[in-house]
Amino acid sequence: MFYCGGCEDQYEEPHFLEACFLCHKPLRPNTDIFMYRGNTPFCSKECREEQIEMDEAKEKSWKRASKRSVRQSDQTNTNSSSSSSSSSPNKTVRTGTLVVA
Template sequence: MASYYSGFLGCEEPHFLESCSLCRKHLGLNSDIFMYRGDKAFCSNECREEQIESDEAKERKWKKSSRSLRKNSSETKESAAGNTVRTGTLVVA
């Protein structure tokens, strides 16, 4: 079977259009390919949607932790202004 990447012999990684980015199912030459963010190919709309949901959940988690860090930072500044210093450990994920 011809490969999308057949012109580059010796390459270790397959071309992004050869397999689904989520389930790794082979993407046939005559099958539909569902794209996401320009460089991620999926075998079905379901795989694509699952990746989108996963990315959105990561983004929400990141935004939530970012807000928490800003809130903790402002509390520390307010305490420092009143000559009281709050110390603690800051964990960044």
């Protein structure tokens, strides 16, 4: 039980096993609780599977977006170096091998 800071009221913080994470259906005593990723409770295998599928889809989306972002960054860097060398004809670019002993 917790006490309200400036008042005399008491309240109980809800327990994480009170309701299904997905459908919010109350979890009853003496029934199976299906757990996922630590302490995330579900009322049924179906709810848990649906959450797993949503998480996997979200992760795939993030990975695709991340790859796309990296590719765009690489293209931007390539384009900016190409355009800067062509737009500034006064710059000298030296290429070759440097050996330091």
